[in-house]
Amino acid sequence: MHPNKKRLRRSMMFLNCQKPGLIKDPYIYKPDSIMLDLEDAVAENQKDAARYSLFHALQEIDYHGVERVVRINGLDTPHWKEDIRVCVAGGADTIRIAKTETAQDVRTVEEHVLAAEREFGRPEGSTLLMAALESCKGVLNALEVCQSSDRLIGIALSGGDYTKDLQTTITGTGVELMGARQHMIMAARAAGVQCWDTVFTNLDDMEGFEKETRMIKLMGFDGKSLVNPRQIAVVHKVFTPAEKEIVFAEKVVREIDDKKAKGIGVFTVDGKMIDIAFYDGAKRTLAMAKAAGVYKGEL
Protein backbone atom coordinates (compact mmCIF):
# COMPACT_ATOMS: atom_id res chain seq x y z
CA MET A 1 0.00 0.00 0.00
CA HIS A 2 1.15 3.55 -0.78
CA PRO A 3 2.53 5.02 2.52
CA ASN A 4 0.33 8.12 2.23
CA LYS A 5 -2.90 6.37 1.35
CA LYS A 6 -4.29 6.69 4.89
CA ARG A 7 -2.59 9.90 6.02
CA LEU A 8 -4.42 12.45 8.14
CA ARG A 9 -6.76 14.52 5.97
CA ARG A 10 -8.99 16.58 8.24
CA SER A 11 -8.82 19.76 6.19
CA MET A 12 -8.60 20.13 2.40
CA MET A 13 -8.43 23.76 1.36
CA PHE A 14 -9.44 24.74 -2.17
CA LEU A 15 -7.16 27.20 -4.00
CA ASN A 16 -7.69 28.62 -7.45
CA CYS A 17 -4.72 27.83 -9.71
CA GLN A 18 -5.58 30.90 -11.77
CA LYS A 19 -4.49 33.14 -8.86
CA PRO A 20 -0.74 33.17 -8.15
CA GLY A 21 -1.34 35.11 -4.93
CA LEU A 22 -3.37 32.20 -3.55
CA ILE A 23 -1.09 29.30 -4.42
CA LYS A 24 2.26 30.79 -3.42
CA ASP A 25 2.14 30.22 0.35
CA PRO A 26 -1.03 28.47 1.64
CA TYR A 27 1.08 26.18 3.87
CA ILE A 28 1.28 29.01 6.41
CA TYR A 29 -2.31 28.18 7.41
CA LYS A 30 -1.29 24.55 8.05
CA PRO A 31 -4.12 22.63 6.37
CA ASP A 32 -3.55 18.87 6.06
CA SER A 33 -4.08 19.11 2.29
CA ILE A 34 -4.41 21.87 -0.27
CA MET A 35 -6.63 21.35 -3.29
CA LEU A 36 -5.18 23.21 -6.26
CA ASP A 37 -8.15 23.75 -8.53
CA LEU A 38 -8.05 23.49 -12.31
CA GLU A 39 -11.81 22.98 -12.53
CA ASP A 40 -14.71 25.24 -11.57
CA ALA A 41 -12.70 28.12 -10.11
CA VAL A 42 -10.74 28.55 -13.34
CA ALA A 43 -12.43 30.43 -16.19
CA GLU A 44 -12.85 28.41 -19.38
CA ASN A 45 -10.43 30.62 -21.34
CA GLN A 46 -7.78 30.43 -18.60
CA LYS A 47 -7.47 26.64 -18.28
CA ASP A 48 -4.13 26.68 -20.09
CA ALA A 49 -2.72 29.53 -17.96
CA ALA A 50 -3.70 27.72 -14.76
CA ARG A 51 -1.70 24.66 -15.82
CA TYR A 52 1.56 26.59 -16.26
CA SER A 53 1.08 28.15 -12.82
CA LEU A 54 0.31 24.76 -11.34
CA PHE A 55 3.36 23.10 -12.89
CA HIS A 56 5.81 25.69 -11.58
CA ALA A 57 4.13 25.85 -8.18
CA LEU A 58 4.41 22.06 -7.79
CA GLN A 59 8.01 22.11 -8.94
CA GLU A 60 9.33 25.16 -7.14
CA ILE A 61 7.26 25.97 -4.04
CA ASP A 62 8.02 24.12 -0.81
CA TYR A 63 4.60 23.36 0.71
CA HIS A 64 6.21 22.12 3.94
CA GLY A 65 4.68 18.64 3.92
CA VAL A 66 1.11 19.75 3.16
CA GLU A 67 -0.43 17.23 0.74
CA ARG A 68 -0.81 18.69 -2.76
CA VAL A 69 -4.08 17.53 -4.29
CA VAL A 70 -5.08 18.84 -7.73
CA ARG A 71 -8.71 18.91 -8.84
CA ILE A 72 -8.82 18.19 -12.55
CA ASN A 73 -11.62 18.96 -14.99
CA GLY A 74 -14.33 16.34 -15.54
CA LEU A 75 -14.18 13.59 -18.13
CA ASP A 76 -16.95 15.36 -20.05
CA THR A 77 -14.60 18.27 -20.87
CA PRO A 78 -11.72 18.63 -23.36
CA HIS A 79 -9.30 19.51 -20.51
CA TRP A 80 -8.79 16.47 -18.31
CA LYS A 81 -6.09 14.67 -20.32
CA GLU A 82 -3.70 17.63 -20.31
CA ASP A 83 -4.63 18.23 -16.66
CA ILE A 84 -3.42 14.72 -15.82
CA ARG A 85 -0.18 15.20 -17.77
CA VAL A 86 0.69 18.40 -15.94
CA CYS A 87 -0.26 16.97 -12.52
CA VAL A 88 1.98 13.95 -12.96
CA ALA A 89 4.84 15.88 -14.57
CA GLY A 90 4.74 18.41 -11.75
CA GLY A 91 4.66 15.69 -9.09
CA ALA A 92 1.22 16.23 -7.52
CA ASP A 93 0.59 13.89 -4.60
CA THR A 94 -3.06 13.22 -5.42
CA ILE A 95 -5.53 13.93 -8.23
CA ARG A 96 -9.16 14.69 -7.38
CA ILE A 97 -11.45 13.52 -10.16
CA ALA A 98 -14.37 15.89 -10.58
CA LYS A 99 -17.89 14.60 -11.34
CA THR A 100 -17.09 10.91 -10.85
CA GLU A 101 -20.07 8.68 -11.56
CA THR A 102 -18.75 5.16 -12.07
CA ALA A 103 -15.82 2.88 -11.29
CA GLN A 104 -14.95 3.11 -14.98
CA ASP A 105 -14.40 6.88 -14.62
CA VAL A 106 -11.71 6.19 -12.01
CA ARG A 107 -10.15 3.44 -14.11
CA THR A 108 -10.05 5.72 -17.17
CA VAL A 109 -8.19 8.37 -15.18
CA GLU A 110 -5.92 5.69 -13.72
CA GLU A 111 -4.91 4.52 -17.22
CA HIS A 112 -3.94 8.04 -18.21
CA VAL A 113 -2.10 8.63 -14.93
CA LEU A 114 -0.07 5.47 -15.48
CA ALA A 115 0.76 6.57 -19.03
CA ALA A 116 1.84 9.98 -17.70
CA GLU A 117 3.98 8.39 -14.95
CA ARG A 118 5.78 6.45 -17.69
CA GLU A 119 6.08 9.51 -19.96
CA PHE A 120 7.53 11.74 -17.23
CA GLY A 121 9.61 9.13 -15.41
CA ARG A 122 7.59 9.18 -12.18
CA PRO A 123 7.41 5.96 -10.13
CA GLU A 124 4.42 3.90 -11.26
CA GLY A 125 1.66 4.03 -8.67
CA SER A 126 3.05 7.15 -6.98
CA THR A 127 0.09 9.39 -7.90
CA LEU A 128 -2.93 8.81 -5.68
CA LEU A 129 -6.55 9.43 -6.70
CA MET A 130 -9.68 10.65 -4.96
CA ALA A 131 -13.16 10.86 -6.45
CA ALA A 132 -15.64 13.69 -6.04
CA LEU A 133 -19.23 12.50 -6.21
CA GLU A 134 -21.41 15.30 -7.53
CA SER A 135 -24.56 13.63 -8.85
CA CYS A 136 -27.24 11.21 -7.70
CA LYS A 137 -25.77 8.55 -9.98
CA GLY A 138 -22.29 9.10 -8.53
CA VAL A 139 -23.56 8.89 -4.94
CA LEU A 140 -25.58 5.74 -5.69
CA ASN A 141 -22.44 4.17 -7.22
CA ALA A 142 -20.28 5.12 -4.22
CA LEU A 143 -19.30 1.56 -3.32
CA GLU A 144 -18.12 0.59 -6.82
CA VAL A 145 -16.20 3.88 -7.03
CA CYS A 146 -14.55 3.17 -3.65
CA GLN A 147 -13.49 -0.29 -4.85
CA SER A 148 -12.31 0.82 -8.29
CA SER A 149 -8.57 1.25 -7.82
CA ASP A 150 -5.69 0.64 -5.40
CA ARG A 151 -4.72 4.27 -5.92
CA LEU A 152 -8.06 5.56 -4.65
CA ILE A 153 -7.72 7.15 -1.20
CA GLY A 154 -11.38 8.06 -0.81
CA ILE A 155 -14.48 9.89 -1.95
CA ALA A 156 -15.65 13.45 -1.39
CA LEU A 157 -19.15 14.84 -1.55
CA SER A 158 -19.65 17.88 -3.73
CA GLY A 159 -22.84 19.34 -2.28
CA GLY A 160 -23.51 22.15 -4.75
CA ASP A 161 -23.73 20.01 -7.88
CA TYR A 162 -25.33 17.13 -6.00
CA THR A 163 -28.24 19.22 -4.69
CA LYS A 164 -28.70 20.69 -8.17
CA ASP A 165 -29.04 17.15 -9.52
CA LEU A 166 -31.39 16.31 -6.65
CA GLN A 167 -33.48 19.34 -7.70
CA THR A 168 -33.17 21.11 -4.37
CA THR A 169 -30.80 23.62 -2.79
CA ILE A 170 -28.35 23.86 0.12
CA THR A 171 -30.59 24.86 3.01
CA GLY A 172 -28.11 25.09 5.86
CA THR A 173 -30.03 22.42 7.80
CA GLY A 174 -28.25 19.49 6.13
CA VAL A 175 -31.52 17.69 5.44
CA GLU A 176 -30.93 17.63 1.68
CA LEU A 177 -27.47 16.02 2.14
CA MET A 178 -28.42 13.50 4.80
CA GLY A 179 -28.93 10.51 2.50
CA ALA A 180 -25.79 11.12 0.44
CA ARG A 181 -23.63 11.62 3.51
CA GLN A 182 -24.86 8.45 5.19
CA HIS A 183 -24.58 6.38 2.01
CA MET A 184 -21.10 7.64 1.13
CA ILE A 185 -19.60 7.10 4.56
CA MET A 186 -20.94 3.54 4.65
CA ALA A 187 -19.53 2.82 1.18
CA ALA A 188 -16.15 4.28 2.10
CA ARG A 189 -15.93 2.28 5.32
CA ALA A 190 -17.04 -0.92 3.57
CA ALA A 191 -14.22 -0.43 1.05
CA GLY A 192 -11.64 0.74 3.60
CA VAL A 193 -11.08 4.21 2.12
CA GLN A 194 -11.54 7.74 3.46
CA CYS A 195 -14.53 10.06 3.08
CA TRP A 196 -14.76 13.88 3.07
CA ASP A 197 -17.69 16.19 3.44
CA THR A 198 -18.62 19.04 1.14
CA VAL A 199 -17.68 22.72 1.57
CA PHE A 200 -19.54 25.18 3.81
CA THR A 201 -19.67 28.44 1.88
CA ASN A 202 -21.31 30.90 4.29
CA LEU A 203 -18.21 32.47 5.82
CA ASP A 204 -20.30 34.75 8.03
CA ASP A 205 -21.79 31.77 9.85
CA MET A 206 -18.86 30.28 11.73
CA GLU A 207 -21.20 28.89 14.36
CA GLY A 208 -23.15 26.97 11.71
CA PHE A 209 -19.87 25.79 10.23
CA GLU A 210 -18.68 24.37 13.54
CA LYS A 211 -22.04 22.71 14.14
CA GLU A 212 -21.93 21.05 10.72
CA THR A 213 -18.31 19.96 11.26
CA ARG A 214 -19.23 18.34 14.60
CA MET A 215 -22.14 16.56 12.93
CA ILE A 216 -20.10 15.10 10.07
CA LYS A 217 -17.39 14.03 12.54
CA LEU A 218 -20.05 12.09 14.45
CA MET A 219 -21.28 10.57 11.19
CA GLY A 220 -17.82 9.12 10.60
CA PHE A 221 -16.26 11.45 8.03
CA ASP A 222 -12.46 11.90 7.93
CA GLY A 223 -12.58 15.61 7.21
CA LYS A 224 -14.01 18.39 5.13
CA SER A 225 -13.28 20.36 1.98
CA LEU A 226 -12.75 24.04 2.85
CA VAL A 227 -12.98 27.34 1.01
CA ASN A 228 -11.28 29.68 3.48
CA PRO A 229 -8.27 29.48 5.82
CA ARG A 230 -10.48 30.68 8.71
CA GLN A 231 -12.22 27.30 8.65
CA ILE A 232 -9.06 25.23 9.21
CA ALA A 233 -8.67 25.76 12.96
CA VAL A 234 -12.32 24.84 13.58
CA VAL A 235 -12.02 21.58 11.65
CA HIS A 236 -8.76 20.66 13.37
CA LYS A 237 -10.26 21.37 16.79
CA VAL A 238 -13.24 19.12 16.07
CA PHE A 239 -11.24 16.33 14.42
CA THR A 240 -8.31 16.22 16.85
CA PRO A 241 -8.88 14.08 19.96
CA ALA A 242 -9.00 16.07 23.19
CA GLU A 243 -6.58 15.34 26.04
CA LYS A 244 -9.37 13.58 27.98
CA GLU A 245 -10.16 11.28 25.05
CA ILE A 246 -6.48 10.43 24.55
CA VAL A 247 -5.97 9.53 28.21
CA PHE A 248 -9.10 7.35 28.17
CA ALA A 249 -8.11 5.64 24.90
CA GLU A 250 -4.66 4.87 26.33
CA LYS A 251 -6.24 3.31 29.43
CA VAL A 252 -8.64 1.25 27.30
CA VAL A 253 -5.86 -0.16 25.12
CA ARG A 254 -3.62 -0.95 28.11
CA GLU A 255 -6.45 -2.53 30.13
CA ILE A 256 -7.70 -4.66 27.22
CA ASP A 257 -4.15 -5.93 26.55
CA ASP A 258 -3.66 -6.63 30.26
CA LYS A 259 -7.04 -8.28 30.90
CA LYS A 260 -6.80 -10.39 27.73
CA ALA A 261 -3.60 -11.94 29.08
CA LYS A 262 -5.43 -12.73 32.33
CA GLY A 263 -8.41 -14.27 30.52
CA ILE A 264 -10.85 -11.49 31.44
CA GLY A 265 -13.23 -10.37 28.67
CA VAL A 266 -15.27 -7.59 30.20
CA PHE A 267 -14.34 -5.03 32.88
CA THR A 268 -14.66 -1.33 33.71
CA VAL A 269 -12.43 1.66 32.96
CA ASP A 270 -13.29 4.93 34.74
CA GLY A 271 -16.70 3.47 35.54
CA LYS A 272 -17.48 2.49 31.92
CA MET A 273 -18.03 -1.09 30.82
CA ILE A 274 -15.31 -2.06 28.33
CA ASP A 275 -14.72 -5.14 26.20
CA ILE A 276 -12.77 -6.02 23.06
CA ALA A 277 -15.25 -4.11 20.87
CA PHE A 278 -13.72 -0.84 22.17
CA TYR A 279 -10.18 -1.76 21.15
CA ASP A 280 -10.12 -0.59 17.50
CA GLY A 281 -11.85 2.69 18.33
CA ALA A 282 -9.34 3.46 21.08
CA LYS A 283 -6.44 2.58 18.79
CA ARG A 284 -7.91 4.84 16.11
CA THR A 285 -8.18 7.75 18.56
CA LEU A 286 -4.51 7.34 19.47
CA ALA A 287 -3.46 7.03 15.83
CA MET A 288 -5.34 10.21 14.95
CA ALA A 289 -3.88 12.03 17.97
CA LYS A 290 -0.40 10.90 16.95
CA ALA A 291 -0.90 11.98 13.33
CA ALA A 292 -2.18 15.36 14.56
CA GLY A 293 0.94 15.75 16.72
CA VAL A 294 -0.84 15.83 20.08
CA TYR A 295 0.17 12.35 21.32
CA LYS A 296 3.75 11.20 21.70
CA GLY A 297 3.10 7.93 23.57
CA GLU A 298 4.18 4.51 22.38
CA LEU A 299 0.73 2.93 21.86
Place this chain on the structure above:
Amino acid sequence: MEILKTAMAGTLESSDAQVTVEPGDNGIELMIESSVIHQYGRQIRAVALETLERLDVKNARVTIFDKGALDCTLKARVECAVYRSNGVSENLPWGGVIR
Protein backbone atom coordinates in the same frame (compact mmCIF):
# COMPACT_ATOMS: atom_id res chain seq x y z
CA MET B 1 9.56 29.00 -31.40
CA GLU B 2 8.30 31.78 -33.58
CA ILE B 3 5.83 34.31 -32.22
CA LEU B 4 3.07 33.93 -34.78
CA LYS B 5 0.57 36.38 -33.36
CA THR B 6 0.16 38.73 -30.42
CA ALA B 7 -0.76 36.88 -27.24
CA MET B 8 -1.13 37.77 -23.60
CA ALA B 9 -1.13 35.90 -20.28
CA GLY B 10 -1.57 36.93 -16.67
CA THR B 11 -3.30 39.77 -14.86
CA LEU B 12 -2.53 43.00 -13.06
CA GLU B 13 -3.45 41.51 -9.68
CA SER B 14 -0.99 41.48 -6.81
CA SER B 15 1.63 38.68 -7.04
CA ASP B 16 0.93 38.28 -10.76
CA ALA B 17 2.48 39.58 -13.99
CA GLN B 18 0.84 40.40 -17.30
CA VAL B 19 3.00 39.33 -20.21
CA THR B 20 2.37 40.24 -23.85
CA VAL B 21 4.36 38.82 -26.75
CA GLU B 22 4.20 40.24 -30.25
CA PRO B 23 5.93 39.19 -33.48
CA GLY B 24 9.24 40.98 -34.00
CA ASP B 25 12.26 40.86 -36.31
CA ASN B 26 14.92 42.52 -34.25
CA GLY B 27 15.89 39.99 -31.59
CA ILE B 28 14.21 40.20 -28.18
CA GLU B 29 12.88 43.65 -27.36
CA LEU B 30 11.91 43.54 -23.70
CA MET B 31 9.96 46.22 -21.82
CA ILE B 32 9.40 45.80 -18.11
CA GLU B 33 7.26 47.88 -15.78
CA SER B 34 7.24 46.87 -12.14
CA SER B 35 6.43 48.32 -8.76
CA VAL B 36 9.65 46.70 -7.52
CA ILE B 37 11.80 47.56 -10.54
CA HIS B 38 14.63 49.00 -8.42
CA GLN B 39 14.93 45.91 -6.22
CA TYR B 40 14.09 43.16 -8.71
CA GLY B 41 14.33 44.65 -12.22
CA ARG B 42 17.47 42.69 -13.13
CA GLN B 43 16.02 39.47 -11.75
CA ILE B 44 12.76 39.89 -13.68
CA ARG B 45 14.70 40.58 -16.86
CA ALA B 46 16.98 37.57 -16.33
CA VAL B 47 14.04 35.19 -15.69
CA ALA B 48 12.14 36.45 -18.75
CA LEU B 49 15.16 36.19 -21.08
CA GLU B 50 16.11 32.78 -19.73
CA THR B 51 12.55 31.50 -20.30
CA LEU B 52 12.40 32.90 -23.83
CA GLU B 53 15.78 31.33 -24.61
CA ARG B 54 14.61 27.96 -23.32
CA LEU B 55 11.57 28.19 -25.59
CA ASP B 56 13.92 29.12 -28.46
CA VAL B 57 12.21 32.45 -29.09
CA LYS B 58 14.67 34.54 -31.08
CA ASN B 59 12.57 37.48 -32.22
CA ALA B 60 9.76 39.07 -30.23
CA ARG B 61 8.53 42.24 -28.63
CA VAL B 62 7.81 41.35 -25.02
CA THR B 63 6.05 43.58 -22.50
CA ILE B 64 5.84 42.70 -18.81
CA PHE B 65 3.72 44.51 -16.24
CA ASP B 66 4.92 42.99 -12.99
CA LYS B 67 2.92 43.17 -9.79
CA GLY B 68 5.35 41.41 -7.50
CA ALA B 69 5.25 37.99 -9.17
CA LEU B 70 7.51 35.19 -7.95
CA ASP B 71 9.96 33.78 -10.50
CA CYS B 72 7.75 30.71 -10.95
CA THR B 73 4.75 32.91 -11.82
CA LEU B 74 6.77 34.99 -14.25
CA LYS B 75 8.01 31.88 -16.05
CA ALA B 76 4.44 30.50 -16.18
CA ARG B 77 3.11 33.72 -17.72
CA VAL B 78 5.89 34.00 -20.33
CA GLU B 79 5.46 30.36 -21.36
CA CYS B 80 1.69 30.69 -21.56
CA ALA B 81 1.90 33.81 -23.75
CA VAL B 82 4.43 32.16 -26.11
CA TYR B 83 2.40 28.96 -26.52
CA ARG B 84 -0.80 30.97 -26.96
CA SER B 85 0.90 32.90 -29.76
CA ASN B 86 1.33 29.53 -31.47
CA GLY B 87 -2.17 28.32 -30.67
CA VAL B 88 -0.79 25.33 -28.72
CA SER B 89 -2.39 24.16 -25.47
CA GLU B 90 -2.07 20.36 -25.51
CA ASN B 91 0.73 17.80 -25.38
CA LEU B 92 3.01 20.40 -23.86
CA PRO B 93 6.61 19.51 -22.99
CA TRP B 94 6.20 19.61 -19.19
CA GLY B 95 9.60 19.08 -17.60
CA GLY B 96 11.25 19.59 -21.01
CA VAL B 97 11.55 23.18 -22.22
CA ILE B 98 8.82 24.00 -19.71
CA ARG B 99 10.72 23.67 -16.45
